Amino acid sequence: MVKQKAGLNWEILNTAPAMTLNLLRYKAEEASSEFVEVPTKQIKPSQTCPDCGAKKKKSLAERWHSCKCGCEKPRDVASAQVNLNWALGVQAGNQPKKAA
Ligand SMILES: [Zn+2]
Incomplete structure (x- = not known):
């Protein structure tokens, strides 16, 4: 229950x-x-940069992704790209990219 x-x-x-x-x-x-089910607890897409893989902790209120590598986009778009990159890596038979 x-x-x-x-x-x-x-x-x-x-x-x-x-x-x-x-x-x-x-x-x-x-x-x-x-x-393809993405292990979101493991890869933490909302805290990962889709371009360089760097992790940056964000509060739920923080809606914009901004990274040192120059990646600037809405948080949801960045998260979706991290999920897509992971899923495409799995489909291609590649080892999923581990974020730094
Ligand atoms: Zn980055």
């Missing part, structure tokens, strides 16, 4: 992430596409 959660945790639980992943997996198979 799930303990009563409050605030953001409760909202995340309400989205039923496991069911959403199963639906995505099913739809990908139906479309003859490959489903």
